[in-house]
Amino acid sequence: MTGTFVIAQGGGPTAVINQTLAGAALEVRKRHPDARVLGALHGVRGIRDGNYVDLGQLSEAQLRLVGNTPGAALGSTRDKPDEAYCKLILNGLQKAGADAFIYIGGNDTAGTQQILSEAAGGSIAMVHAPKTIDNDLAENDHTPGFISAAEFVAGAFLSIDLDFRALPGIYVGIVMGRHAGFLTAASAAWRQDETSGPHLVYVPERAFDITRFIDDIRTTYDRYGRCVVAVSEGISTADGKALVETLVPPERLERDQHGNIKLSGSDLTSVLEKALADHLPGKRARVDAFGFLLRGNIGTISQTDAREAFEAGAFAVEVASEGSGSVALQYDESTFMRKVALADVAGKTRLMPDNFLHPQENRLSETGLAYFKRLTPPKFRVAPPFL
Amino acid sequence: MTGTFVIAQGGGPTAVINQTLAGAALEVRKRHPDARVLGALHGVRGIRDGNYVDLGQLSEAQLRLVGNTPGAALGSTRDKPDEAYCKLILNGLQKAGADAFIYIGGNDTAGTQQILSEAAGGSIAMVHAPKTIDNDLAENDHTPGFISAAEFVAGAFLSIDLDFRALPGIYVGIVMGRHAGFLTAASAAWRQDETSGPHLVYVPERAFDITRFIDDIRTTYDRYGRCVVAVSEGISTADGKALVETLVPPERLERDQHGNIKLSGSDLTSVLEKALADHLPGKRARVDAFGFLLRGNIGTISQTDAREAFEAGAFAVEVASEGSGSVALQYDESTFMRKVALADVAGKTRLMPDNFLHPQENRLSETGLAYFKRLTPPKFRVAPPFL
Numbered sequence: 067m068t069g070t071f072v073i074a075q076g077g078g079p080t081a082v083i084n085q086t087l088a089g090a091a092l093e094v095r096k097r098h099p100d101a102r103v104l105g106a107l108h109g110v111r112g113i114r115d116g117n118y119v120d121l122g123q124l125s126e127a128q129l130r131l132v133g134n135t136p137g138a139a140l141g142s143t144r145d146k147p148d149e150a151y152c153k154l155i156l157n158g159l160q161k162a163g164a165d166a167f168i169y170i171g172g173n174d175t176a177g178t179q180q181i182l183s184e185a186a187g188g189s190i191a192m193v194h195a196p197k198t199i200d201n202d203l204a205e206n207d208h209t210p211g212f213i214s215a216a217e218f219v220a221g222a223f224l225s226i227d228l229d230f231r232a233l234p235g236i237y238v239g240i241v242m243g244r245h246a247g248f249l250t251a252a253s254a255a256w257r258q259d260e261t262s263g264p265h266l267v268y269v270p271e272r273a274f275d276i277t278r279f280i281d282d283i284r285t286t287y288d289r290y291g292r293c294v295v296a297v298s299e300g301i302s303t304a305d306g307k308a309l310v311e312t313l314v315p316p317e318r319l320e321r322d323q324h325g326n327i328k329l330s331g332s333d334l335t336s337v338l339e340k341a342l343a344d345h346l347p348g349k350r351a352r353v354d355a356f357g358f359l360l361r362g363n364i365g366t367i368s369q370t371d372a373r374e375a376f377e378a379g380a381f382a383v384e385v386a387s388e389g390s391g392s393v394a395l396q397y398d399e400s401t402f403m404r405k406v407a408l409a410d411v412a413g414k415t416r417l418m419p420d421n422f423l424h425p426q427e428n429r430l431s432e433t434g435l436a437y438f439k440r441l442t443p444p445k446f447r448v449a450p451p452f453l
Numbered sequence: 454m455t456g457t458f459v460i461a462q463g464g465g466p467t468a469v470i471n472q473t474l475a476g477a478a479l480e481v482r483k484r485h486p487d488a489r490v491l492g493a494l495h496g497v498r499g500i501r502d503g504n505y506v507d508l509g510q511l512s513e514a515q516l517r518l519v520g521n522t523p524g525a526a527l528g529s530t531r532d533k534p535d536e537a538y539c540k541l542i543l544n545g546l547q548k549a550g551a552d553a554f555i556y557i558g559g560n561d562t563a564g565t566q567q568i569l570s571e572a573a574g575g576s577i578a579m580v581h582a583p584k585t586i587d588n589d590l591a592e593n594d595h596t597p598g599f600i601s602a603a604e605f606v607a608g609a610f611l612s613i614d615l616d617f618r619a620l621p622g623i624y625v626g627i628v629m630g631r632h633a634g635f636l637t638a639a640s641a642a643w644r645q646d647e648t649s650g651p652h653l654v655y656v657p658e659r660a661f662d663i664t665r666f667i668d669d670i671r672t673t674y675d676r677y678g679r680c681v682v683a684v685s686e687g688i689s690t691a692d693g694k695a696l697v698e699t700l701v702p703p704e705r706l707e708r709d710q711h712g713n714i715k716l717s718g719s720d721l722t723s724v725l726e727k728a729l730a731d732h733l734p735g736k737r738a739r740v741d742a743f744g745f746l747l748r749g750n751i752g753t754i755s756q757t758d759a760r761e762a763f764e765a766g767a768f769a770v771e772v773a774s775e776g777s778g779s780v781a782l783q784y785d786e787s788t789f790m791r792k793v794a795l796a797d798v799a800g801k802t803r804l805m806p807d808n809f810l811h812p813q814e815n816r817l818s819e820t821g822l823a824y825f826k827r828l829t830p831p832k833f834r835v836a837p838p839f840l
Contacts, residue, residue: 075619078616078620079615079616079619079620081612084836105839107839107840119839128836131834131835131836132836134834134835134836135615135835135836136612136615136616136835137612137615137616137618137619138619138620139619139836139838139839139840140619140839140840141618141619141620141839141840142619142620143620144620217752218752221750221751221752222746222750222752224751225468225523225524225746225748225749225750225751225752226745226746226749228466228522228523228524228749228751229465229466229523229524229745229748229749231524231528232462232466232524232525232526232527232528232529233465233466233525233528233529233530233531237745320726320730331726331740332719332722332723332726332740335719335722335742336719336723339707339718339719343707352744352745353718353719354742354743354744354745354746355722355741355742355744356741356746357739357741357742358613358616358624358739358741359609359613359741359743359746361612361616362612362613362615362616363608363609363612364608364611364612364615364833364835365604365605365608365609365612365752365753366752446751447518447521448518448521448522448523448751449471449515449518449519449521449522449526451526452492452494452506452526452527452528453494453526453527453528
């Protein structure tokens with residue numbers, strides 16, 4: 067190809083989404099030295115509105131520095147284009163003279179690429195490069211961005227368990243994840259032994275029951291003198307309603323512009339604080355929502371994650387030369403990249419496999435733990451406790 | 454000395470309080486090879502109740518591993534002993550045959566040592582070794598534990614600013630600190646330039662006004678298309694009341710066992726979320742309380758902090774050979790340790806100097822910024838923004 071590559075970023079920023087941008091831009095330079103590489107600002111909005119930066123102006127060193135920077139350097143968007151919007155994007159791509167469009171993001175991003183690839187009828191290669199801290203993309207063993215966020219969570223729970231060993235109490239950490247519990251489950255990856263936290267893990271894949279939750283905590287506290295708990299923001303009751311929805315009066319529930327209940331607000335924190343104060347009175351209890359701290363944190367970028375994200379960008383350029391498709395990170399003794407159909411990823415949510423969770427108790431199974439230990443092998447050695 | 458050293462840890466755990474323990478234990482071994490070193494479990498409680506571990510049983514390598522582990526390995530306590538309790542402690546120390554007691558902690562810990570040193574009348578050297586993420590000890594330029602926590606905060610705000618550059622909105626991060634704003638102010642240490650966050654910093658040293666807060670955010674948002682804000686949990690209105698106290702109905706306010714308003718709960722988060730939703734409607738806004746994540750986080754241990762904490766423990770042993778006192782970290786072109794009187798540290802809270810803050814605006818002055826940049830020099834390089 068001697069033509070034009072357009073690259074954009076969609077959805078929530080991560081620690082390594084810019085590695086994918088750098089990987090794609092540098093791979094174009096290597097394979098197609100004469101091609102233009104345009105970065106669209108704020109995802110498909112930039113294409114619709116004709117806002118680009120010319121990535122060809124940047125040296126390799128500059129692009130590598132962009133890669134090492136967390137956040138989404140081109141800006142991102144939460145827009146989920148419908149067919150009419152997609153027509154505007156397609157016009158924009160044609161106006162830019164695009165031969166290929168690489169869109170880095172999650173399953174909504176893959177969905178946009180699917181609509182676009184159908185509309186373009188093969189005239190422009192529409193490629194999806196994976197990115198999400200939620201780790202919830204179909205066809206993928208894991209996704210770029212997840213490992214760095216998972217290491218933040220694993221390190222936080224290891225640290226907090228040491229803190230609560232010293233000053234006993236109950237700690238509940240709320241972790242991002244509306245539908246998939248991978249990131250919350252990663253809290254257990256660096257547990258030292260059976261006595262250490264997180265002692266309990268609650269994920270959206272299992273119906274949440276507040277009575278059971280309190281009982282679990284009471285039992286653990288009685289056994290270990292403390293209890294450290296990881297909870298997904300998306301925990302839902304058996305009828306499929308988000309926990310906050312069942313416990314907060316409707317007029318007080320916060321919603322976003324799409325009408326989704328705002329899980330990142332303080333409602334869930336308050337609800338859990340109140341439940342602990344009411345049912346386990348007199349015990350020191352703290353509930354922290356990790357919020358945005360785990361996403362794109364510059365202090366915990368995994369080198370594996372950074373490398374894989376870079377390679378996913380480079381592989382997207384390879385995919386583009388064969389037409390539209392999605393890059394998937396798969397695993398068979400080692401991680402490798404494969405082209406899969408956009409339709410196999412678009413709009414689909416991959417949940418944690420049932421066998422990742424203990425059949426009765428609110429914790430991981432050996433299978434689940436092995437998965438997280440493979441992705442985030444222990445990074446720190448700590449002393450055996452005196453207590 | 455050929456006798457017995459007792460060491461204990463008090464107050465909140467940090468990333469490096471165990472370095473001070475290791476530094477003290479290893480210095481005793483070096484200076485007084487025949488002396489016993491006992492670690493009291495859960496601070497002065499362990500002395501009162503006769504619960505010790507014999508640190509003499511650990512190899513140097515084991516002690517160094519303890520040093521590298523966050524949390525308080527001996528366990529900690531929030532007990533603030535009165536004279537009667539101090540009598541029990543003194544009995545305990547005498548029963549253990551102690552010649553010196555090194556107590557690692559903040560200003561309450563120094564206060565306990567002051568009472569004990571008066572009660573002991575010189576028979577046992579009572580030494581305070583400094584520790585607190587709040588950085589609020591009198592006589593100290595900075596305190597062991599602060600730099601690691603400050604780097605967590607600086608890195609988090611750098612990362613969140615990049616995130617909100619990509620997906621614009623308002624972000625408020627609430628940082629620990631009831632009286633002193635050092636840790637919140639450290640959020641600005643790694644700002645890239647005038648356009649980057651945190652754009653606004655609110656600390657307990659300045660009266661907080663919610664109307665001014667909203668106006669500041671509106672102005673910043675209009676100028677930069679986003680606004681990243683650092684707020685101390687201890688922000689108070691002009692009459693000295695904690696903000697939550699003025700905005701939450703008294704019957705809903707959470708209090709700890711000492712009757713102090715619980716700042717670490719979700720009340721402040723809710724209050725600020727509501728203020729943003731009411732006064733800046735339609736804007737994407739997120740409020741995160743950093744909670745315990747910044748304290749003792751294994752992922753962000755500063756090597757400078759670790760070294761200074763170790764040296765503070767070693768210096769405490771040197772101080773003990775001359776009698777009671779407190780170890781202070783002072784600064785004159787470089788950091789050095791000095792013995793100061795317990796009375797000069799005990800129960801005193803050091804606030805941020807007034808000239809650390811801009812006289813009119815809610816941000817740091819050049820003087821303030823220079824202090825934080827000295828303690829936490831930039832650790833990461835990021836790419837100049839496209840946006």
